[in-house]
Amino acid sequence: MRILLVEDDELLADGIVTSLSLGGFKVDAVDTGEHALHALNCEQFDLCILDVGLPGISGFEVLQTLRRSNNMIPILMLTARDQIQDKVEGLDKGADDYLLKPFDVEELKARIRALTRRSHGERQAELRVGDIRIIENAHQIFKGEVEINLSPKEYTLIHELAIHKNRVLSKDQLTELIYGWTEEVDSNAIEVHIHHLRKKLGTEVIQTVRGVGYKVS
Secondary structure (H helix, E strand, O other), X not given: OEEEEEOOOHHHHHHHHHHHHHOOOEEEEEXXXXXHHHHHHHOOOOEEEEEOOOOOOOHHHHHHHHHHOOOOOOEEEEEOOOOHHHHHXXXXXXXXXXXXXXXXXXXXXXXXXXXXXXXXXXXXXXXXXXXXXXXXXXXXXXXXXXXXXOOHHHHHHHHHHHHOXXXXXXXXXXXXXXXXOOOOOXXXXXXXXXXXXHHHHOOOOOEEEOOOEEEOO
């Protein structure tokens, strides 16, 4: 899962990026509303963690701009404010959830998982693709009753395909979702991961749509 964090407190942003990265999330961070809108318009993310109190364009303004342009990416708002009116305003403008600072990182991870499941119509913390089960909370993959050992990138790739089930994702889209801005990516990295996943999960699990990309059904 690729997340955009919009937070101008450098210390807090570094802590969130580190904690979520250790939890298996791919996180890119920006510190202004202007940079957030540019990133969300140019690249693909699964979720946005958006601070309310940003310099220049506020988090509320970023949220409103996104929703007016029909960008329905799940948005979790962060704020140090504790007034009920701020929560109401954020939710009314289209936020999907609200978390007050300070917060426990485990609660943040749980809310992220819940928002992802909700946005893809899932109610359980488990995704299924044929006889493949993905246990999101534990980052485990089972083929039937046998647990399959995957590398972090392999897990992220099959997870992304599973939460976008029946949708074809191009090589460029998968690269954006799996790798962040700071990582160097070999030109054939996605093909290599797909090859390894097919060896471990079965050749029928991931389908190639020639000239377009990959999908699972």
